[in-house]
Amino acid sequence: MNTVENFEIFAPKLINKRELFSAGHRACQGCGEVLALRLIMKALGEDTVVSNATGCMEIISTAYPHTAWEVPYIHVAFENAAAVGSGVEAGLKALRRKGKIADRYVKSVAIAGDGGTVDIGFQALSGAMERGHDMTFFCLDNEAYMNTGIQRSSATPFMAATTTSPAGKTIKGQRTGKKNVPEIMVAHNIPYVATACPSYPLDLMNKVEKARKIKGPAYIHVFSVCPTGWRAASNETIKLGRMAVETGSFPLYEVENGKYRLTMDYTDKRRPMQDYLKLQGRFRHLDPADIAKVQALVDKEFRKLMHKVNTSVPWD
Amino acid sequence: MVNISINGQKIRAKEGANVLQEAKDLRIDIPTLCYHNDLTTFGACRLCTVEVKTDGAWKLAASCQTEVAEGMEVLTDSDKVKESRKLAAALLYYKYPGTQAIRDVAEKLGVEVVPTETDSRDCILCGLCTRTCHEIVRADALKFQDRGLGRSLEEPKIEFISPACIGCGSCAYVCSTGFVRMEAVDGKRMIWDKVFKMAVCNNCGRYFAPVEQLEFISRTTGVPVSNLMTCVSCR
Numbered sequence: 001m002n003t004v005e006n007f008e009i010f011a012p013k014l015i016n017k018r019e020l021f022s023a024g025h026r027a028c029q030g031c032g033e034v035l036a037l038r039l040i041m042k043a044l045g046e047d048t049v050v051s052n053a054t055g056c057m058e059i060i061s062t063a064y065p066h067t068a069w070e071v072p073y074i075h076v077a078f079e080n081a082a083a084v085g086s087g088v089e090a091g092l093k094a095l096r097r098k099g100k101i102a103d104r105y106v107k108s109v110a111i112a113g114d115g116g117t118v119d120i121g122f123q124a125l126s127g128a129m130e131r132g133h134d135m136t137f138f139c140l141d142n143e144a145y146m147n148t149g150i151q152r153s154s155a156t157p158f159m160a161a162t163t164t165s166p167a168g169k170t171i172k173g174q175r176t177g178k179k180n181v182p183e184i185m186v187a188h189n190i191p192y193v194a195t196a197c198p199s200y201p202l203d204l205m206n207k208v209e210k211a212r213k214i215k216g217p218a219y220i221h222v223f224s225v226c227p228t229g230w231r232a233a234s235n236e237t238i239k240l241g242r243m244a245v246e247t248g249s250f251p252l253y254e255v256e257n258g259k260y261r262l263t264m265d266y267t268d269k270r271r272p273m274q275d276y277l278k279l280q281g282r283f284r285h286l287d288p289a290d291i292a293k294v295q296a297l298v299d300k301e302f303r304k305l306m307h308k309v310n311t312s313v314p315w316d
Numbered sequence: 317m318v319n320i321s322i323n324g325q326k327i328r329a330k331e332g333a334n335v336l337q338e339a340k341d342l343r344i345d346i347p348t349l350c351y352h353n354d355l356t357t358f359g360a361c362r363l364c365t366v367e368v369k370t371d372g373a374w375k376l377a378a379s380c381q382t383e384v385a386e387g388m389e390v391l392t393d394s395d396k397v398k399e400s401r402k403l404a405a406a407l408l409y410y411k412y413p414g415t416q417a418i419r420d421v422a423e424k425l426g427v428e429v430v431p432t433e434t435d436s437r438d439c440i441l442c443g444l445c446t447r448t449c450h451e452i453v454r455a456d457a458l459k460f461q462d463r464g465l466g467r468s469l470e471e472p473k474i475e476f477i478s479p480a481c482i483g484c485g486s487c488a489y490v491c492s493t494g495f496v497r498m499e500a501v502d503g504k505r506m507i508w509d510k511v512f513k514m515a516v517c518n519n520c521g522r523y524f525a526p527v528e529q530l531e532f533i534s535r536t537t538g539v540p541v542s543n544l545m546t547c548v549s550c551r
Contacts, residue, residue: 010448010452010453010484010486011484011485011486011489011490013354013452013486014352014354014355014448014452014486014489014490016353017353017354018353046340046343047343047345102344102345104345105345202489265500265522
């Protein structure tokens, strides 16, 4: 008898069975990003308008004349997903006021990859959050420009090799650490910021539901494993996501009105970065001294986060 | 397939489907507190009331409990419907004024809601947890007290059958008001005032599920407990 088949916890049986991001798209094998998107759409429900920046998720889901989307969907340029999302929200408000559409709550959602969020779309995102629109922004972070051939972005982690930050004798891949965008979003004083990973599906969906309920701007940073770009085995997507969380290199937390809360229990001894790095070809060039440097950076960021978790208080 | 019309829109509905689901598929907003797609319908909250015309007469009915029938006409937005929903919401609000989920619905349906500091998270007897426990988990640890003829005048509430509970937490997941609370502290899970010891994963050493739940799964599937002692991350 197959143990895995029989072992089911019960709550997942109550999750919405309807797929709003349907099968038949063109994502790579083992894509963590598309898995995240599917769970996000399940949690958001039907009353949603999606504005999606150029990137993997747009390319794989909307090859003309097909679409994988079962909700209203706008493909926008690389830089303005957040701007269009805020425009959709304002437009819906105006149409509702004039009585042209039924009076029900429709959420405007903007989705972009890490390039469309942390580099190219950054000013539009900052503007939309600052204006306080009732919208949610999702960053699907696969840590480089994967769709155009693995170029580095400012979300690429320290010492990762990409085609534009290749590993050589002197410079070993990416020279800087990951830009901490959730932190920048907290600095915009928005009511809800969270990090999530599809390896923890119920946690991800709970955070999305929470963001949907909030009548104001919310930002969710979703860690999306990319086996193609990370030179990893496609059957290890979920494992890699879990490892990133367990090592503390991508801790799961949420910030509600300025109050930090870890949504994953960390014991004093986190899993060492070595376990996570050795599964990925983009870190293949690292020697033990380099791994120690990466570990030190992760420890530093984690310490910073723990300080905020322990000391932060809600704004009001 | 049967032909019905909702707000004048003619659709072909599947036989045996309920009006609420058909309306939801048309993206018509109908408030509910006790409905869940994967559970049998219950008709406790009466917020999903619609006007239905069968055999020439209009009447009010809970849409979740109304099965579609050939030639049925449905109105989801008439004045009568609005009035009935507002009444149902007002009655719920007067009974549980401190519960946020009720306050939200009542405000949306036009009941005057007074601001309050309390967050009481009351049980509204929607039956989501009892149905989940019976239909999804099949542990039958939650039941309504005092059923049938023997029902006393005492306030009805949910009966918790302690030995049957496996601590899976599905009731806390499905609860719409936050009445069912689940807490986890150092390898123990507390739910319904019962403390569950969490099993430790053989591989990574993290706590992952209550021991009772693993024993229950072992009992119902015939897999020895020793085979279940690995968490989802390590399997």
